[in-house]
Structures are given as C-alpha cells and as structure tokens.
Amino acid sequence: MKILSLLFLTIFLGKSCDSAKAQDIETAVIEYEANTRGFYQKITVKNQMVTISKDRDGYDKPAPKKISDADWKELVECFKTLELDSLATLKAPTEKRFYDGAAIAHLKITYKDKPYETTSFDHGFPPKQIKKFVNKINSFAKKE
Template identity: 35%
Template sequence: MMAKIEVALFMVLFLNFSLFSQEELDDYVIEYRAIARGMSRRVVVKHKIFVYHATRNHKTADSLEIKNEQRAKLVELLEGLPLKGMPYLKPPSDKRLADGAPHAKLKISLKKRTYESPGFDHGNPPEEIKDLVEFVLNIAESVVQKE
C-alpha cells in the first residue's frame, strides 16, 4: 500500500513539475537586431511565431509559424545559455565600431526577466550565444527565400 502511495505522489509531483516548466518555456521572447546605415534587421521569436522585419521603420514584416522541431531546438538552445552572464559577454570582433559591420544585439525575455547581450558585429556573435543567433538567422533566411 505504501509503495502505491509513493508512486502516486511521485507521479503527481512529476506531472506538475513538467507542466510548470513547459508553461515557463512557452513564455519566452527572443529578439535579434542588426542595424547599420541604411539597413535594419529585426527578428522576433515568440512562442510559435517568428516575425522578420527588414526595414528601418519596421512597418513591413514577414511572419511564419515555427515548426515543432524548430521550437524544440530553440528551447534546447535557450536552456544552454548563460542568461545571467549575457551582459558580460565579450564580442570576438569590433568592426561595428568603425562601420565595418552592422551593430547587433540579442535580447531574451524569459520567466518575466529580460537578458540582453552587449553589442557585437552582425555575423560574428560571442561564442556563448553563437548557436542560438545562427539558428534564428537561418529561420530568417527561410522567410526571405519564400518571397
């Protein structure tokens, strides 16, 4: 009898934990911006929607629904990020400081907190966020290629 109670208690706790963590992961926003003279790119990923802006005033946008595989990969990449250390990441290059590359930033809102990277060269993010940035930009490329 005691074993059944323990198993039932474990199942209830496990299921509640899983639902709670899934609810938290559904509440994320990833925003990538790249800006230079005459050029502006903004990518926003929120839950299951991906929005790509390619003009300076952001009046026009393309969007698509994220596939389950893409969403799973995004969640996996988010889980591996050093969110609290994002403001202290060191960019690998500084071409943006002399107009040699667009100025880029990554901002992540998760669990009602916002984490933002320092500026870095578009196309050359800090190593710690590189996989996420490249994945988001690859999704953006797929949106542009559909046009």
Template identity: 40%
Template sequence: MKFLFSIIAVVMLTESCNSSKEAASDSKKAVVENVEMKKEVATNTEPKKQDIKKTETKSNKNTFDKNLLTDKEKAVQKNYGTAIIYEAISRGFAKYVYITEDKVLLSTDRSLQKMDEYKCDANDWQTIQSLIKKLDTKAMGSLKAPTDKRLYDGAAHATLTLKQGDLAYITPTFDDGFPPEEIKELVNKVLSVGEKVKKQ
C-alpha cells in the first residue's frame, strides 16, 4: 500500500513539474516573440503579417475576456441586489415570503423544500423600495416587539430580513401579525404582495 501511494505521489509530482515547465516555456516564448517584434519594428517600419495576426488574435481575446467579465458582473449584480424576507414559524405553521425586484417566492414548508415562484409587480417593488428607504437599517437589530404572545405559543415567531448586497439586517423575533411600529408598514406591504401574487 505504501509502495502504491509513493508511486502515485511521484506521478503527481512529475505532472506538476511538467506543467510548471510548460508554463515557463510559454512565457519565455511570449517574451522572445515580443523582443523579435520590437527588433523588427526598429529595423523595418512594417512588421510581418504573421506578427500582425498574432497581435490581432491577442487583441480579440482581450475583448472577448472583457465581454465575459461584464457578463459575470451582470450576473453578480442580479443576484447581489436587494431582497426582503418575512419568516413566521410556530409548531404547526410556517410562512416564508421572499421578494426581490423581479420575483416573489412563497412557501408554507418549514424546510423550504417546496417554493412557489411568482413575478414581482414593478409598482409593488417601488413601494417596497420607498418603505425600505425610510428604515433605519442599523436599528433593525434592536427593535422591540409590541406583544409577547409567541412566548407562550399564542402566535408564531416572525422576523423580517433586509438583504442589500452582502449585508443582511435582521429584526429580533416578534409576534406574527404584530410587528414593531417602525417596520409595520413594510411588513404589511410584504404580506399583501404575498397574498396578491397567490391570486394571480
């Protein structure tokens, strides 16, 4: 077994060295080509057609890479936007409402395995955005619940989460249906959007 392991290690090490040598030789070739091209430009005013094609190919590759990068950036921005999440959970009850600019996800499954997806209306999203702008996001973590029914199973435990990019602002738990006054209007709008899309 040790012998087999040592053979595998030697093979992997050899492959690693070969790839390092190939990378080094590729970079040496690029330097040599660059030096030759500079010499040719210095001696002749026109470089060879072959060298021009190589330069054009490299230029096209750079343009292609830039296009890829912008596509990646667009994908990141799309998934990196603002989202508002309302969750309410008790022993026999679960409610999950997730809203972004273009979609609404609803679930009554505690494990969130089954989700229904709907399109978010632009007017509803604008209203939610205006309500979010009114919020003091830094104070969301210290909001006080107006009622305590959840402590004796009189109501489900609910939270509101605001995701902006990679930041998440989460409220302490409050009774489902009785949010703190500071977020009451936003919670009611989120829940009404959830009910509205179900009827579509």
C-alpha cells in the first residue's frame, strides 16, 4: 500500500510541476517590436492572446486574437528553453539594421513583474538562442 501511495504521489506531484511550468508563460507579457523609417510592427502576446499593431503612434487599437492550442503549446515549449537573465547579453548575428538593410527589432518579456529585454537585432535574423521563439511570434503576424 505504501508503494502504491508513493507512486500515486510521485505522479501527482510530477504532473503539477508540469502544469506550473505551463502556467508560467500565462503570467508573462511578450512584446516583439520591429521598425524602420517606413515600417512598424509590434506583436504582443499575453495569456494565449496576440495583438498585432502596425501603427507607430498608437492610434490603431487592434483587437486581440486567440492563439490556437497547437501554436500556444509550441510557444510554451520555446518559452521553457529561454534563459531570461541572458537576454540582454545576446549578440545579433547580422548588422543589416545599421545601413537600413533590415528593421531594428527588440524582444521584451515581462515575467513576474520583472522586464527582460534583448539588445537590438535585425528583424528576421534574431540571435540563435531565441530564433525559434522569435520566429514563432512572427508567425502570428504572417497569419493576419
């Protein structure tokens, strides 16, 4: 009986830890912004909803859209692999933004009321450590 209860408790605690990890992204606010002189895009992800704005001045108030369960699951998996404390030290792989070859992009994640932000990088060419995550966020804008 002790073995059975120990097995049940282990499974129960293991499942609750997984669900706690999945809950983490639900409390986070993810903001991806890319802009040049003639282009602006801000993607905000919060609690399985995405908002995409193309208005730099903030006059446009786009309606949030629900992220599909499959896309959300993939985003959660990518989020788990991020090292938030190292975001500020990531090096951009290209420098096209210096001569208008690419939009200037930033990623900001507010997690547990603490902001984590990358340095600027080229839109479409994120640092390899966050590439999968950034590409997933950008895929929401392509579906629009």
